[in-house]
Amino acid sequence: MSGERTDIPCQVCLDLWPLVCDGVASEESRHLVEAHLAHCPSCRTETGEAPSLAPPAPPDDGRVLAALRRRLLAGGLLLAGLGCLVGLAITYSANMFYNLILLPLAGAAGALALGRRWPWAPLGCFGLTYLWLFLRAGWELLVHPGSMGWGEGLSFLLLSPLLMALIYSLLALAGAVIARLLAFVFRREPDGPARPHRPGGAT
């Protein structure tokens, strides 16, 4: 194998490696390094690289990341929606105080999934709560007609859901803000493809 025309000495391979890592090496150099690493275990160990080198910014990585983000978004939104719905189901019940924890958690999940569009998490919570309680109040009024006067009925139908939606969305907002702050502090989200490992100490 070492008799191949495309082969380069180990030292040349290791010299070129940092340039390949930075994406400034020419196509040809990159191929030479790739070909050399494919059959030279000692350089592979030295560079810590698998036989097939990833180009500096492969389009596939972008697609994989986008797919990951989409899955994260869907999962986070599902979690947030479910949390909000469970919170609504126990509204006006003895377990209602669980919402003090549940809704901030739902807001946090939604905010983490939505990234920069995180304000939609508390807004969605507001909309969902209002719609749910409005329909619930409407149903109550339909089932028990004449149980309330006009004014009382209207406030029951419009104002109580509004008040609850405000409280719930504020709880979700608190969770969302905390989640965004934590995400900012820890910077957990991957911003791009990881850099290939370089041989010891080379900068």
Ligand SMILES: [Zn+2]
């Ligand atoms: Zn070598």
